[in-house]
Amino acid sequence: MSQLALDLLAVAPPTLDNFVAGSNGECLACLRALAEGGRAQRLVYLWGLPGSGRSHLLRALAGKGGRLLGPLSPLGDFAFSDDCPLYLADDAHRLDERRQKALFHLINQVRAAPSAALVASGDAPPLGLPLRDDLRTRLGWGLVFELHLLSDEEKAAALRTVAAERGVTVSADVVPWLLTHTSRDIRVLAELFHALDRHALARKRPITLPLLRDWLQTDEGRGFGRRPASGQD
Missing domain, CATH: 1.10.8 (Helicase, Ruva Protein; domain 3)
Known part of the structure; x- marks a missing residue:
């Protein structure tokens, strides 16, 4: 088989274009606006069952220049930087105490920087997460989208x-x-x-x-x- 054929058959990496939106069109439109530099909404939280597309969407945004964060990310990655416009905290429900604290401070810094935005994801609505109270509150301050299965x-x-x-x-x-x-x-x-x-x-x-x-x-x-x-x- 030719290399071209192999390339065409490769499973595509997650993008906003290959996310099958179903009934999640409003969420996808919001994330597209963020990816294009829009800052009408600067704090977004996504939640849904496994397989609903949370990680797909955050990895897609990482491909647009966002910084992907997660339970295994070095603490230093949670530090705010003027040259990073978009932060992506995946699986927030799995963050340990130190990373919860780091994400809390990052959200505060993002809110103070008009050109920055943050998208987080978890397996439950913000108030249902097993996290410190102040972080749960922060995650619910912006738009909250429930991702529905196809x-x-x-x-x-x-x-x-x-x-x-x-x-x-x-x-x-x-x-x-x-x-x-x-x-x-x-x-x-x-x-x-x-x-x-x-x-x-x-x-x-x-x-x-x-x-x-x-x-x-x-x-x-x-x-x-x-x-x-x-x-x-």
């Missing part, structure tokens, strides 16, 4: 769109079968689809249900069993 219909539409954009022929029964018999996590489904596409391309065959079933019995295909998440985290 419906099966939205996942199916997303996969069909990917197939159409790539010029891939997919039998009508493949996508419904995938949603019933494999993972319902859209990110895992995307990875599965790319791997299956690579398998079909190597054999110069369209993606059909028999091809899919045969591939799932291979060493590569067996790695794509059902997983508990059902979104795009």
Whole structure:
């Protein structure tokens, strides 16, 4: 297979463009504005179930020049800097006491700097987080968005769109079968689809249900069993 074909089949890194918004369009529009330098909203908090897309969105913003922070980030990364316009605190619910304190001070500094903004994420609304009280309060000061999981219909539409954009022929029964018999996590489904596409391309065959079933019995295909998440985290 040519390198070009391999590049085309690579699973794309998280971006705002490849986030499947579903009913989360208002949140996505807000984050796009932040990525483009808008500062109408400078403190945003995202929460939702695993797979809802929290980490996808923060990594996408990191690709636009934001500084990604998390439970394993060095404490020094939480320091405010005049040359950093956007801070991204992922998995706030997992921060230890020292990082909670550092994020608290960072939020205060961001609020005092008109050109800076901060987006944080967690698995619960701000007041439901297992964090120090003053940090929970700070996280709720700005816009708070609950990220909703995609419906099966939205996942199916997303996969069909990917197939159409790539010029891939997919039998009508493949996508419904995938949603019933494999993972319902859209990110895992995307990875599965790319791997299956690579398998079909190597054999110069369209993606059909028999091809899919045969591939799932291979060493590569067996790695794509059902997983508990059902979104795009």
